[in-house]
Every structure is written in structure tokens, then in C-alpha cells.
Amino acid sequence: MEFGQWSIYYKEILDDFGFSREDDEKSAQVLDEILSEEGCLTLEDLSKIVGFSDRFIVFGAGPSLKEHIQLLLENYDLKEYVLVSADGATTAMVEERISPDIVVTDLDGNLDDILLANLRGANVVIHAHGDNITKVAQLTPFFTNVLGTTQAQPVGNLYNFGGFTDGDRAIFLAVALGASEITLAGMDFGEIVTKYSRPNLPDIVGPADEVKRKKLQYAEEFTNWIEENENVKITNLKE
Numbered sequence: 001m002e003f004g005q006w007s008i009y010y011k012e013i014l015d016d017f018g019f020s021r022e023d024d025e026k027s028a029q030v031l032d033e034i035l036s037e038e039g040c041l042t043l044e045d046l047s048k049i050v051g052f053s054d055r056f057i058v059f060g061a062g063p064s065l066k067e068h069i070q071l072l073l074e075n076y077d078l079k080e081y082v083l084v085s086a087d088g089a090t091t092a093m094v095e096e097r098i099s100p101d102i103v104v105t106d107l108d109g110n111l112d113d114i115l116l117a118n119l120r121g122a123n124v125v126i127h128a129h130g131d132n133i134t135k136v137a138q139l140t141p142f143f144t145n146v147l148g149t150t151q152a153q154p155v156g157n158l159y160n161f162g163g164f165t166d167g168d169r170a171i172f173l174a175v176a177l178g179a180s181e182i183t184l185a186g187m188d189f190g191e192i193v194t195k196y197s198r199p200n201l202p203d204i205v206g207p208a209d210e211v212k213r214k215k216l217q218y219a220e221e222f223t224n225w226i227e228e229n230e231n232v233k234i235t236n237l238k239e
């Protein structure tokens, strides 16, 4: 999605959630400064790294994630796909000994698992926003092979491919990387969250709070937008 079109949705999101554009921009600046010092990936670098396939699987942290992983292990040759995990979904992949090629995160998933995936070769797409400035500042230097994103106007080394939550941004990223087919696993949306998304949940699944429900509605809306507007075949295993 072009930034011009994104900026209309972005304004709506800022109003709807009460987020501060200035804080988003500050976070973007912090991430950009770190990446300038430490080095980072460009979209072209990442395109080359995952250039072995134009078929992608995006893993979200919804209640079907484990069941979808089993289905994929039994019926798909995962080596033929670029595997992209959205934040908390990385933990389920680590549990199943699957190495994602890319992790898309705003650094609130299980960090040990994201670091482990990074050590095992995953590239990490770190998203800076107004509510993760401290995490961006403190944690980014621990990762290698990082590409930075922002939901505000892109600055310096950072990109904005469109999208809001880690899951739908992972789909926009796959489109930017030239995907012809994207399979969605664990992308249930709806009103139930899992321990992969909310590590402090007492059970494996539980009700999403109001903010999370609203986030998941945007995630679904952007996923539908991609299906309707981009030249890519989307198959949601949930449907």
C-alpha cells in the first residue's frame, strides 16, 4: 500500500486508539539511529535472502495456530515456502522446531524465542511505534539482520509497507517481497487470544480485551484489503 493511501487509515487508527503520531515518529527516529549505527537490511537485501520462493506462509498467534502447523507439517513441503512468523507466533514455531525465515515484531512477543529464531537464521523486522520506544532502544542492538519499519512517514533506513498489527504487516511485507501466494496459518482474528499472544494468560486461550478485539478487526480489514487490491492469492487455512 502506498503511503498516501496508508496515511488515511493511519489517521483513523491514531484517533480510534488515541495513539500519538509524535510518539510514533520519536520511536521511528530512535530505531533509525540504532540501525544507522549497527547496520541493517534493505528491502532489496531481504528480497535476495528469501528469493528462493514466491510462496509465503504467514503465521499469526490465533487459536488455530498449533492445528494449522500440524496440517502444514503433514501436507506441505515447508522448505519450498518463505516462512514469516508474526511476533508471538514465533514461540509456537520454536516449540515445533520450525525456523522462520522472517519474524515480524513490535518486540512484545516472547523475546527469548524471537532471539533464538534470530540466532537460528531468522531475519527480524522490528516495528517502532509510540508505545514501544524503550523496547526499541534497549532490545534492537541484540538482534542481527534487522529491517526496520514504522507506521508513520518512513525516515532514514525505515520502511512502511502498510498494515497495523504484526500479522497483517507480515502480509504487506510478503507482498512487498514479491509473493504470488500467501497461506495464512493461525490468523483467526475474532475475539479469542492465545498464550502465544498473551503469555500471562492462565489458560491456552482466553477472551481478547476490548483493545485487542479492535486491533484484530483492523488486522482482518487490512488482510481483506490485500486480497481485494493486490495481485496475490491468499489462502486462509481458517476458512
Ligand SMILES: Nc1ncnc2c1ncn2[C@@H]1O[C@H](COP(=O)(O)OP(=O)(O)OP(=O)(O)O)[C@@H](O)[C@H]1O
Residues within 6 Å of the ligand: 059, 060, 061, 062, 063, 086, 087, 088, 089, 106, 108, 109, 165, 166, 167, 168, 186, 187, 188, 189, 190, 191, 192, 193, 194, 196, 197, 198, 212, 215, 216, 219
Ligand atoms: N485471534 C488472534 N489472536 C492473536 N493474534 C491473532 C489472532 N488472529 C490473528 N492474529 C495475528 O497474529 C499476530 C501476532 O499476535 P501478537 O498478539 O503477538 O501480535 P501483536 O500485533 O503484537 O499484538 P499486540 O499489540 O496486541 O501485542 C497479530 O498481530 C495478529 O495479526
Ligand SMILES: Nc1nc2c(c(=O)[nH]1)N=C(CO)CN2
Residues within 6 Å of the ligand: 019, 020, 024, 106, 129, 130, 131, 151, 164, 165, 166, 215
Ligand atoms: N502506538 C501504538 N502503535 C501500535 C500498537 C500500540 O499498542 N501502540 N500496537 C500495534 C500492534 O498490535 C501496532 N501499532
Ligand SMILES: [Mg+2]
Residues within 6 Å of the ligand: 087, 088, 105, 106, 107, 108, 109, 166
Ligand atoms: Mg507484537
